[in-house]
Amino acid sequence: MSQQFGIMVMIDVKSALKTRNLRDHAYLIDNMKDFGSQNEGTNNLISKVNGTYWANGKQAREEVMNWLAIDINDMPQTVQKPSYYTYFRAKTIENFLKKHLTATSNTEQDAAVKGKKTKEANTQYDLKVSQQGFNNVLEQLQDITNVAEGGLKTNTDSTKNIESDWPLVSLTGQLESGDVKAIQEENNYINLPPVLTNITGEAVDLGIIYPAEYGSPNFITRGWYWCATVNTAKAGKYRYTMHITLFDLDVKDDQISWKPVRMTLDSHILISKDAMRNGFTGAGDSYLPIY
Amino acid sequence: MNEQVNIMIMVDAIQALIDQRLEGNCFMVDDSRFFSKQKGTLYLDTQCIPGQLIHWTVKAVDVQTPVSIKQISFEPYQQIFNTTNVENLDALVWNGIVPYLGNKQATYTYKIVLQIGKGKKSTLETFTPSLTILPPY
Numbered sequence: 001m002s003q004q005f006g007i008m009v010m011i012d013v014k015s016a017l018k019t020r021n022l023r024d025h026a027y028l029i030d031n032m033k034d035f036g037s038q039n040e041g042t043n044n045l046i047s048k049v050n051g052t053y054w055a056n057g058k059q060a061r062e063e064v065m066n067w068l069a070i071d072i073n074d075m076p077q078t079v080q081k082p083s084y085y086t087y088f089r090a091k092t093i094e095n096f097l098k099k100h101l102t103a104t105s106n107t108e109q110d111a112a113v114k115g116k117k118t119k120e121a122n123t124q125y126d127l128k129v130s131q132q133g134f135n136n137v138l139e140q141l142q143d144i145t146n147v148a149e150g151g152l153k154t155n156t157d158s159t160k161n162i163e164s165d166w167p168l169v170s171l172t173g174q175l176e177s178g179d180v181k182a183i184q185e186e187n188n189y190i191n192l193p194p195v196l197t198n199i200t201g202e203a204v205d206l207g208i209i210y211p212a213e214y215g216s217p218n219f220i221t222r223g224w225y226w227c228a229t230v231n232t233a234k235a236g237k238y239r240y241t242m243h244i245t246l247f248d249l250d251v252k253d254d255q256i257s258w259k260p261v262r263m264t265l266d267s268h269i270l271i272s273k274d275a276m277r278n279g280f281t282g283a284g285d286s287y288l289p290i291y
Numbered sequence: 292m293n294e295q296v297n298i299m300i301m302v303d304a305i306q307a308l309i310d311q312r313l314e315g316n317c318f319m320v321d322d323s324r325f326f327s328k329q330k331g332t333l334y335l336d337t338q339c340i341p342g343q344l345i346h347w348t349v350k351a352v353d354v355q356t357p358v359s360i361k362q363i364s365f366e367p368y369q370q371i372f373n374t375t376n377v378e379n380l381d382a383l384v385w386n387g388i389v390p391y392l393g394n395k396q397a398t399y400t401y402k403i404v405l406q407i408g409k410g411k412k413s414t415l416e417t418f419t420p421s422l423t424i425l426p427p428y
Contacts, residue, residue, distance in 0.1 A: 003357040034357070034409050052382045061381055064354075274382035279363065282372030288345065288387035288422075290365045290399050 006031050007047060009069040009242065009265070013191045017248050022263040027072075036270075043265070051232035051271040059233035060276045065209065065269075067226045069194040069244055073171060100133040100140070161250055161257035164192060168256065180251050192247035192258050196226050203238035203269060207231055235273035241266050293342045295386075296323045298335070300349040304356035304407045313405065313417045325425060333419045336398065339389050341427045347385040349405060360385050361414055362404040380406055389424055398423045 012025040019025070028045035030037050036048035052060035168176035168183060169190045176183055183189055199211040211228035242265045247258035278285050298321040307316040313333060320330050325338035339345060351358040359380035364370050377383060400421040407413050 003351065004354045006355065031355070050379045050381055052379070060384075272379070274379045276382050276384050278372075278387070279360065279374060279383040279385040280371060280387050285344075285386060286388065287390040288365065289368050289371055290390055290392070290422075290424075291368060 003031070005047065005049070005063060005065040007045070007065060007067050007267075009067060009194075009196065009244070010072055011069060011194050011244070011246070013071040013194055013246050014073070014187070016263070017191070017246055017261060020261070020263075022244065022246075022265050026265050028267060036272075038270075046237065046268045046270050049230055049232060049269055049271045051230075051235055051273050052276050053233045053273060054276050057233070059231055061232055063230040063232055065228045065230060067196055067199070067228075067242065069196045069242075071191060071193050073190060074193055097137065100136045159260065161259050162247070163257050166192075180254055180256055184249055184251050189249060191249065194247075195245045196242055197245050197262075198243040199226055199228065199240055200243065201239050201241035201266070203240040206234070206238065208234055208238045208271070209240065209269070230269070230271070232271060233273075235271050237268055237270045239266055239268050293340075293344070294324075295344045295346055296321055296337060296339050298337060298345060298347045300347065300360070300403065300405070302349060302351055302358050302405060302407070304351045304353060304358050307405075307415055308407055308413070311412060311415065313403075313415045314419075317405075317417065319420055333417050335420045336423055337421070338423050338425055340425050341389050341391040343389045344386055345389060345422070347403075357408050359383075359406045360403065361406040362416075363401060365399050365401045366418075389422070391427065392424060394426045396423065396425055 007028060007030045010027040010029065011022065012027075016022050016025040023043055026043045027041055028043065029041055030045060030047045032048050033040055035050050038046040038048070047065070049063050054060050168180070170176050170183075170188050171190060176189060199209070203209045204211060209228040209230050211226055213224045214227045215224060244263050244265060246261045246263060248261055250257045250259040277283055280286065280289055298319060301318045301320075302313070303316040307313055310316060317333050318331050319333060319335035321327050321335065321337045323338050325340070327338050328334075328336040337345070347360060347363060349358050349360050360383065361377075361380060362370075362374050363385055374380075374383065398421050400418060402416060402418050403420060404414055404416040407415065
C-alpha cells in the first residue's frame with residue numbers, strides 16, 4: 001500500500017485579503033509527485049492517485065488524503081505548544097488530584113490550632129481544607145479549558161468577527177504593543193492562520209472522495225483537520241472545492257477582532273485505473289512457484 | 292482446514308533507506324495456527340500445510356512513507372512473472388496456494404524485494420524469511 005497523501009495549501013494571506021482573490025495567492029504542494037502529480041507549487045495542482053480495481057470492477061485499495069492550510073508568513077506553530085503540552089506531562093492526573101484533594105495545612109501554626117480543637121471542629125476544619133482543594137482543582141481545570149479553547153472557532157456560515165486570545169505579533173516575530181490603529185496601518189502584524197472549513201464539489205458529489213473532519217493535535221484549528229478517503233475505482237480527473245476562511249484585522253475603539261473572509265479554491269485529483277493481478281503469475285491466483 | 296495465512300511485513304521505511312538494508316528495520320509476522328517461528332523478525336518461518344492460501348502484505352510503520360512489494364521469489368525456482376517493469380506496484384496482490392509436495396516436511400527460504408519510494412537505491416531485498424510446509428495430515 002502506498003502512503004497517505006498530504007496536500008499543503010499555502011496562502012499569502014495578506015495579499016489574498018487585500019485583493020479579495022484567493023486563487024492568485026495560493027500555492028498547492030502535495031507528496032504525490034512520484035505518482036505523477038502535476039503543477040506542484042502552483043494554484044493549479046492536479047494530484048495523481050494510482051487507482052486499482054478487482055476483476056469484478058470493485059475498488060481494490062483505498063487511499064487517504066489530508067489537507068492543511070497555512071499562511072506563508074505564519075509563525076512556526078510549535079511555539080504555541082510547549083506550555084500546553086508540558087502542563088499535561090508534568091502533572092499526571094494522579095499527582096494533580098493527590099496534591100489538591102488531600103490538601104491539609106502543614107504549617108506548624110495550623111497544626112497547633114487543629115490539635116486544640118474538639119473533634120467536631122477538626123472535622124469542620126478538614127472539610128474546609130478539602131473544599132479549598134476542590135476549588136483549586138476546579139480552577140486548574142478551568143485553566144486547561146481556557147487553553148484548549150484558544151484555537152479558532154469558525155465555520156463556513158460564520159460572518160461574526162471573532163476575538164482571539166493570542167496577542168498581536170509583528171512580521172519579525174515580536175510581540176506588538178502600543179497603538180493598534182498604527183499597527184494596522186503599517187500592516188506589520190501576522191494574521192490569524194487560514195482555516196479550511198469544508199471540501200465540496202464534483203469529486204464529492206460523484207462519490208470520488210469522502211471528506212470529513214478528523215481530530216488531531218493541530219492546535220491552530222482546535223484540533224481538527226480535513227481528510228478524505230478516495231474511491232480509487234473510478235478513473236478520471238475530478239474537481240473539488242476547498243472552502244477557506246481567512247481573517248482580517250478589524251480595529252474598533254482600540255479593540256481588536258478578526259473578521260472572517262470566506263473564500264473558495266478549486267483543485268483537481270486525477271485517478272488512474274489499474275487492474276489487480278497476482279504478483280507471482282501476472283494473472284489470476286495459482287500455486288506458489290515451488291516444485 | 293485450509294484457512295488463509297496472512298504474512299504482514301512492517302517496514303520502518305526511512306531508517307531502511309538510511310541503512311540501505313532491511314535487516315533491523317523490517318518486521319514480519321503471520322497468523323498461522325501452526326506456531327510459526329521467529330515472529331517479529333526477518334527470519335520468520337511460517338508453518339503451513341498444502342492447500343492453504345498464503346497472502347503477503349506490506350505496511351510502512353510511518354503511514355506517510357511509500358512501501359510496496361516488488362518481488363517475492365522462491366529461488367532457485369524460476370519466476371513465472373517478471374515484475375521489474377510494473378508501473379503500479381499497488382496493483383499487485385501477493386498470494387498463492389501452498390502446493391502438495393509429498394509427505395515430507397520441507398523448508399523453503401524466499402527472497403523479498405521491497406520498493407521504498409523511487410530512485411536508484413530504493414529497492415531493498417532480503418533472503419531470510421522462509422515457509423515450512425508441514426505434511427498434509
